[in-house]
Amino acid sequence: MNKIISQSWAISLRDLRKKLKWWKYLLSLIFLFVIIYFIGAGIDSFFNFSQYNTLNLKYSEFFSIAILLYLSALSCFISGIELVSGKKGFLKFLLVVPISKFTILFGKTIATIINFILSYFVIIILFLFIFNRFSFVTLFLLFLLFVYLIFVFQALGIWISSYFKKYETARRFSSYLALLMLFFSGILFPLDYFGKSIMLIYYLNPLTYFIDLARYISFNLGSLNLYLDLLVVLVFGIISIILGTIYYNKRIRN
Amino acid sequence: MIKINKLSKSFGKIQILKDISLNIKKGEIFGLLGENGAGKTTLLMVLSTLITPSNGDFFIKDFNNRKNPEKIRENIGVVFQELTLDEDLTVYQNLDIAARLYGLKKEERKERILFLVNLLDLGKECNKLVELLSGGMKKRAELARGLINNPEVLFLDEPTLSLDPKTRNNFWDYIKKINLKNKTTIILSTNYIEEAEKLCDRIAIIHEGKIAKIETTKQLKKEKKLNLYGVFLKYTK
Numbered sequence: 257m258n259k260i261i262s263q264s265w266a267i268s269l270r271d272l273r274k275k276l277k278w279w280k281y282l283l284s285l286i287f288l289f290v291i292i293y294f295i296g297a298g299i300d301s302f303f304n305f306s307q308y309n310t311l312n313l314k315y316s317e318f319f320s321i322a323i324l325l326y327l328s329a330l331s332c333f334i335s336g337i338e339l340v341s342g343k344k345g346f347l348k349f350l351l352v353v354p355i356s357k358f359t360i361l362f363g364k365t366i367a368t369i370i371n372f373i374l375s376y377f378v379i380i381i382l383f384l385f386i387f388n389r390f391s392f393v394t395l396f397l398l399f400l401l402f403v404y405l406i407f408v409f410q411a412l413g414i415w416i417s418s419y420f421k422k423y424e425t426a427r428r429f430s431s432y433l434a435l436l437m438l439f440f441s442g443i444l445f446p447l448d449y450f451g452k453s454i455m456l457i458y459y460l461n462p463l464t465y466f467i468d469l470a471r472y473i474s475f476n477l478g479s480l481n482l483y484l485d486l487l488v489v490l491v492f493g494i495i496s497i498i499l500g501t502i503y504y505n506k507r508i509r510n
Numbered sequence: 511m512i513k514i515n516k517l518s519k520s521f522g523k524i525q526i527l528k529d530i531s532l533n534i535k536k537g538e539i540f541g542l543l544g545e546n547g548a549g550k551t552t553l554l555m556v557l558s559t560l561i562t563p564s565n566g567d568f569f570i571k572d573f574n575n576r577k578n579p580e581k582i583r584e585n586i587g588v589v590f591q592e593l594t595l596d597e598d599l600t601v602y603q604n605l606d607i608a609a610r611l612y613g614l615k616k617e618e619r620k621e622r623i624l625f626l627v628n629l630l631d632l633g634k635e636c637n638k639l640v641e642l643l644s645g646g647m648k649k650r651a652e653l654a655r656g657l658i659n660n661p662e663v664l665f666l667d668e669p670t671l672s673l674d675p676k677t678r679n680n681f682w683d684y685i686k687k688i689n690l691k692n693k694t695t696i697i698l699s700t701n702y703i704e705e706a707e708k709l710c711d712r713i714a715i716i717h718e719g720k721i722a723k724i725e726t727t728k729q730l731k732k733e734k735k736l737n738l739y740g741v742f743l744k745y746t747k
Binding site: 353 | 581596603608612
């Protein structure tokens with residue numbers, strides 16, 4: 257057990273040392289906050305968004321938490337792809353070290369969670385204060401949802417990358433998928449803005465339900481039924497994690 | 511130290527290694543000499559447990575690759591052909607992370623890193639980012655990481671590829687030093703004849719996935735009354 261913990265921590269530490277150079281971290285934190293805040297506040301100032309959506313939220317509220325959730329999902333998805341497809345560099349070295357494949361996965365996931373807390377969750381807390389929606393229950397539930405999302409989308413990345421022989425092709429595919437997820441998950445516009453044919457794409461996109469659930473937690477308002485959100489998030493998440501684990505097992509030392 | 515029994519490896523329909531059998535003694539520097547695509551790297555990757563063989567098996571220190579791959583990994587070090595260090599970390603950070611992965615405690619880590627830094631003259635470069643190092647220095651840092659767990663067997667995959675002659679010569683001195691100081695068994699793949707000649711106690715000439723000849727370097731030259739280049743050409747026709 258001790259060995260697993262120290263090895264996982266070594267992997268996490270490596271990822272954190274690479275990603276979290278303090279000045280880069282601080283810059284990206286400020287940059288991300290300013291961008292999201294100004295887009296939201298900018299649209300708030302000239303557009304009475306609440307008239308056009310059934311949620312009765314300001315655009316800045318509607319947009320901010322959702323875009324952070326989307327960014328977290330995307331970075332976990334890419335980290336999942338890298339975990340099995342990019343067998344170069346450090347991963348190649350890891351495979352000749354006496355370490356179990358699940359310790360590698362565990363270490364990578366811890367790094368992703370810590371990275372998420374430092375890069376996105378700090379901004380989420382700031383937004384909850386700005387919108388006067390801060391409570392410890394909200395914060396705790398949002399944290400649980402985001403950690404669950406990390407596991408689900410990392411697993412999804414592993415699973416989807418198993419269909420691609422080359423890492424580069426998997427990355428290219430992920431950028432198309434990212435675009436699709438951005439526009440068809442209710443991050444930018446409420447679901448009821450669109451016609452029925454497009455709504456079908458929304459309903460088929462699992463991220464839609466994660467985002468709706470995050471809005472329920474943050475603002476007690478959502479576009480869909482809360483129980484439907486919970487059901488889809490749980491079922492889709494569990495299936496993704498199972499498939500991701502199976503494919504990870506197959507791919508990592510193959 | 512290493513016993514290989516009828517090892518084969520295929521990727522789809524292409525057979526890369528064909529029935530390789532050989533024994534390597536403790537403390538030996540063993541060379542795998544062959545043309546590009548002969549199967550040297552594949553053999554090293556199989557022996558380092560990075561890829562599983564299609565047929566056959568091998569033992570390192572009595573540990574079988576199919577039954578105890580973890581035990582094998584504890585006893586080996588690998589220096590890959592390409593750079594596998596993190597370029598955006600310092601040499602020290604790279605070594606520290608590798609040491610943690612092998613379960614070395616804080617004091618042991620410091621001691622081991624210091625030992626390797628001195629052994630391979632990396633002192634000045636220790637706190638520099640890997641991306642700022644020259645090709646030769648990067649290779650030396652890779653070598654240090656390969657030795658972090660004090661392995662009994664060290665695999666070097668074309669370690670001096672793309673290094674200039676002077677740096678290559680220096681690197682050979684370090685390999686000899688490691689072999690002498692720690693009695694480390696070294697398996698080295700190369701396509702440089704002079705590298706094999708200068709470093710190796712024995713050489714296996716690999717041609718199209720098979721071992722064409724195994725002999726001591728001296729014996730190879732004596733037997734055919736040729737220089738090693740002539741012997742190499744003879745067995746890789």
